[in-house]
Amino acid sequence: MNSSAGYDVIIIGGGIQGCATAYHLARRGIDVLLLEAESCGRHASGANAGGVRCLNRLVEEIPLSLAAQRIWLELEDELGSDCGFRATGQVRIAENQADMSKLEERATLVRSFGFHHEEMIDRAELRKLVPAVAEYCIGALVCRNDGYAKPFLTTRAYLARAGQEGATVLERHPVSRIERERDSWRVTASGRHFHAKTLVNCAGAWGDRIAEMVGDKAPLEVEALALMVTARVAHFIDPVIGMASRKLSFKQMQNGTVVIGGALRAKVIGDRQHAQLDFAPLKESADTVRTVFPQLANLPVVRAWAGLEGVMPDKLPVIGASPTAPDVFHAFGFSAHGFQLAPAVGLAMADLVTSGQSDFDLSAFRIDRFQGGRPQTGEINGH
Amino acid sequence: MSDEYDLIIVGAGPAGLAAAVTASRNALKTLLVDEQADPGGQIYRSIERALPENRSALGPDYFYGQKLLEDFRGSGADYLPETTVWNVDRELNIGLLTNGQAKQIRGKHILLSAGAMERPVPIPGWTLPGVMGAAAADILFKSSDMLPAGPVVLAGSGPLLLLVACRLIDNDVPLAAMVETSSARDYLRAIPYLPGAFRAYNYLLKGLSMRYKVLKARIPVFQGCRDLVVTGDEEADGLRFTCHGADQHVRASTVLLHEGVVPNLQFSRLAGCDHEWFASQRYWRPVIDKWGRTSLEGISVAGDASGIRGAKTAEAAGHLAGLDAACRMKHISDAERDRLAAPYLKAVTRERSIRPFLDHLFPPACQALVPPDDQTIVCRCEELTAGQIREAVALGALDPGQVKGYTRCGMGPCQGRMCGLTLSEIIASSASLPIESVGQLRVRAPLKPLTINQLADLEIFE
Numbered sequence: 001m002n003s004s005a006g007y008d009v010i011i012i013g014g015g016i017q018g019c020a021t022a023y024h025l026a027r028r029g030i031d032v033l034l035l036e037a038e039s040c041g042r043h044a045s046g047a048n049a050g051g052v053r054c055l056n057r058l059v060e061e062i063p064l065s066l067a068a069q070r071i072w073l074e075l076e077d078e079l080g081s082d083c084g085f086r087a088t089g090q091v092r093i094a095e096n097q098a099d100m101s102k103l104e105e106r107a108t109l110v111r112s113f114g115f116h117h118e119e120m121i122d123r124a125e126l127r128k129l130v131p132a133v134a135e136y137c138i139g140a141l142v143c144r145n146d147g148y149a150k151p152f153l154t155t156r157a158y159l160a161r162a163g164q165e166g167a168t169v170l171e172r173h174p175v176s177r178i179e180r181e182r183d184s185w186r187v188t189a190s191g192r193h194f195h196a197k198t199l200v201n202c203a204g205a206w207g208d209r210i211a212e213m214v215g216d217k218a219p220l221e222v223e224a225l226a227l228m229v230t231a232r233v234a235h236f237i238d239p240v241i242g243m244a245s246r247k248l249s250f251k252q253m254q255n256g257t258v259v260i261g262g263a264l265r266a267k268v269i270g271d272r273q274h275a276q277l278d279f280a281p282l283k284e285s286a287d288t289v290r291t292v293f294p295q296l297a298n299l300p301v302v303r304a305w306a307g308l309e310g311v312m313p314d315k316l317p318v319i320g321a322s323p324t325a326p327d328v329f330h331a332f333g334f335s336a337h338g339f340q341l342a343p344a345v346g347l348a349m350a351d352l353v354t355s356g357q358s359d360f361d362l363s364a365f366r367i368d369r370f371q372g373g374r375p376q377t378g379e380i381n382g383h
Numbered sequence: 384m385s386d387e388y389d390l391i392i393v394g395a396g397p398a399g400l401a402a403a404v405t406a407s408r409n410a411l412k413t414l415l416v417d418e419q420a421d422p423g424g425q426i427y428r429s430i431e432r433a434l435p436e437n438r439s440a441l442g443p444d445y446f447y448g449q450k451l452l453e454d455f456r457g458s459g460a461d462y463l464p465e466t467t468v469w470n471v472d473r474e475l476n477i478g479l480l481t482n483g484q485a486k487q488i489r490g491k492h493i494l495l496s497a498g499a500m501e502r503p504v505p506i507p508g509w510t511l512p513g514v515m516g517a518a519a520a521d522i523l524f525k526s527s528d529m530l531p532a533g534p535v536v537l538a539g540s541g542p543l544l545l546l547v548a549c550r551l552i553d554n555d556v557p558l559a560a561m562v563e564t565s566s567a568r569d570y571l572r573a574i575p576y577l578p579g580a581f582r583a584y585n586y587l588l589k590g591l592s593m594r595y596k597v598l599k600a601r602i603p604v605f606q607g608c609r610d611l612v613v614t615g616d617e618e619a620d621g622l623r624f625t626c627h628g629a630d631q632h633v634r635a636s637t638v639l640l641h642e643g644v645v646p647n648l649q650f651s652r653l654a655g656c657d658h659e660w661f662a663s664q665r666y667w668r669p670v671i672d673k674w675g676r677t678s679l680e681g682i683s684v685a686g687d688a689s690g691i692r693g694a695k696t697a698e699a700a701g702h703l704a705g706l707d708a709a710c711r712m713k714h715i716s717d718a719e720r721d722r723l724a725a726p727y728l729k730a731v732t733r734e735r736s737i738r739p740f741l742d743h744l745f746p747p748a749c750q751a752l753v754p755p756d757d758q759t760i761v762c763r764c765e766e767l768t769a770g771q772i773r774e775a776v777a778l779g780a781l782d783p784g785q786v787k788g789y790t791r792c793g794m795g796p797c798q799g800r801m802c803g804l805t806l807s808e809i810i811a812s813s814a815s816l817p818i819e820s821v822g823q824l825r826v827r828a829p830l831k832p833l834t835i836n837q838l839a840d841l842e843i844f845e
Contacts, residue, residue, distance in 0.1 A: 039781070039782060041788065046784075046788055152788035152789070153788070153789070156778070156779075156788070159779075160778070160779075171781075230835070231796060274655065276473070276474075276655075277470070277472070279470070279476075279838075279841060279843065282838060283838055283839060283841045283843070286835045286838035289839075290835050290836060290839055297834065297836045298834045298835070298836060299834060299835050300833065300834050301829060301832060301833050301834070301835065301838055302796045302798075302829075302832045303798065303827045303828075303829070304827060305827050
């Protein structure tokens with residue numbers, strides 16, 4: 001096929017960042033084409049744990065994350081869809097005094113930047129919030145406005161609204177070529193050509209490859225991360241649980257199933273083609289679960305899965321204009337914590353595309369921050 | 384337990400047993416794992432423990448398996464019964480659960496011979512108590528000497544339906560009717576394949592003698608039936624259907640449904656082997672060569688798990704896969720493998736000759752593939768109806784993974800074993816897409832649930 005179609009903006013990548021960006025641009029009357037290589041929400045946006053978490057964010061991300069948190073509270077109304085969002089709060093549990101000190105240090109640091117969303121609680125308050133937790137746990141850091149949502153439903157809700165607002169969506173259209181043609185970009189996908197003045201790269205774990213097509217470099221690593229889910233069990237916990245010094249993310253969904261994750265490594269197979277489970281980290285995670293929630297020892301794990309995610313060396317995303325190519329904007333490399341940010345990122349990207357500016361300070365997210373020496377890292381609390 | 388085997392075989396049916404015999408004979412260190420307490424698979428289920436008084440009821444085809452069992456017992460292969468396989472991956476890791484202890488071991492070669500499963504028959508009322516698969520009922524008889532409560536109505540299509548009818552007649556279980564969804568037209572369609580089928584004339588004779596037994600027992604037989612509905616509120620009390628335009632209702636305590644069997648693909652799909660669509664029987668099967676090798680190095684499939692061809696073909700295919708594994712591990716040369724394989728290749732060709740005839744004689748009924756009624760349950764674990772799946776398709780979900788994302792279809796403990804085929808068929812028909820492009824539901828480990836404790840205590844042998 002040689003058909004060629006013109007748009008104002010072409011967004012590459014139908015994950016939640018691309019879908020949210022498409023929605024906000026289309027709302028503003030901009031003619032948007034969203035190109036997705038497989039199906040929207042197929043990879044990290046559909047496979048992640050659905051944590052809506054401001055707690056323990058890298059400091060550079062906090063303003064964006066707090067803005068997103070405000071949007072999340074109203075998001076289902078705005079999109080007119082069930083996204084499975086529950087504002088249950090998130091809790092980071094201390095198992096001993098060393099953990100408590102670590103969390104207190106973190107709380108102090110966050111306050112020193114003028115933020116007040118993270119709060120230390122003692123043993124009594126922890127037991128009130130999480131009655132099911134093992135006796136020996138002594139306190140926690142909490143963010144009460146956090147919660148969780150269903151990632152696939154949220155991604156598809158943005159997608160559906162983008163479509164209603166007039167965005168064109170083409171799934172199963174992997175982009176193979178991007179060329180500059182006079183004052184616009186020509187994108188080739190599945191043998192078809194598309195033109196637009198502006199490009200937005202939301203290609204997730206493939207974001208570096210799309211960036212490279214326009215001449216930008218990003219040191220993106222592709223990782224596979226795993227989650228597992230249990231059979232249904234009677235309601236026993238509300239907030240999403242994390243641990244101060246163990247890899248665990250843990251939540252009970254509305255239907256009673258328990259989703260267990262927390263940076264559980266899986267294997268990347270082929271050229272970013274599949275994620276394959278590795279049972280060694282899942283074993284470790286199961287051991288943590290039975291330590292912290294002994295009553296779950298005999299709960300069946302019915303399914304585990306893994307997804308591919310693009311991770312940057314400093315765990316911060318790439319968000320912003322290309323320093324080399326005109327009218328190109330990037331939003332990828334969310335390093336396994338992009339889901340919660342998406343509502344704010346979609347808005348910020350729409351602002352960047354339409355006005356060249358954003359209300360947020362995006363300087364920490366520049367794509368060229370790794371050129372000419374390592375940047376000052378924003379990591380203050382290991383992920 | 385030794386943590387590295389030359390060959391690990393999943394499933395102790397005819398294919399797995401034969402492969403274990405041949406592999407051991409050619410000096411491969413072999414492990415056969417199976418979910419059941421006794422070897423034999425579904426076809427020779429509990430053969431070593433069969434009661435002498437049931438001998439005539441079980442028939443000579445069943446006892447044909449004894450020789451294979453004896454060879455296996457003398458083979459020297461390691462054998463792990465009552466073991467669940469909950470993972471297989473392309474690095475040849477295999478996850479086992481025996482007596483509550485989970486293990487991950489690695490083989491140099493893996494043979495998947497997990498046999499077949501009954502095609503789900505999602506008709507209105509199929510989830511009521513008193514409804515079960517005809518093959519499942521047959522297995523209960525073989526393993527536990529249990530017979531269904533009569534009167535029984537048998538409904539559907541396929542050679543096994545006839546076999547179960549005869550089994551019930553022989554055991555004096557009242558059979559209210561046989562309600563066949565295949566019709567005289569299917570017989571006409573199958574006739575061109577008859578000459579080929581004569582090369583396996585023993586099957587034809589067996590089929591005719593079973594027909595004669597049903598006729599002699601004066602069992603009412605309805606053919607070309609449609610619109611099957613299991614009736615009853617709390618439990619099944621009969622089957623309603625239309626036959627040549629007339630409404631019929633047969634009262635029964637037990638409704639046995641059967642629309643043929645399909646390959647058990649849970650393991651080959653989980654590992655990530657390539658599969659292809661087999662249109663005439665409407666199922667997927669792994670892409671394999673004559674030795675059973677799949678698209679993944681070191682993983683082979685043999686027997687009904689590679690496509691339904693019956694016990695004798697499975698046995699020959701098992702020997703072929705065993706020889707090929709021995710060859711791959713340089714225990715025998717290519718020439719030696721080819722020489723030893725000749726009789727098995729011949730047997731496969733002969734036994735396969737009946738299949739095109741049977742495949743055309745017993746096509747699965749349309750109603751069983753795509754439930755016309757929106758209220759019919761498709762995913763039993765999550766209690767999802769055909770209508771809910773169609774709604775997700777209308778929202779733009781054009782593959783099983785997306786429908787799963789919207790509806791949770793296939794996310795229950797059965798991992799989509801019961802709904803996977805129906806889900807793909809519904810998407811294909813609702814979206815007017817070829818089913819090959821719709822594809823299959825992705826399968827996830829653990830294939831059978833592991834508890835938090837079992838997972839935390841997992842022993843990993845690298």
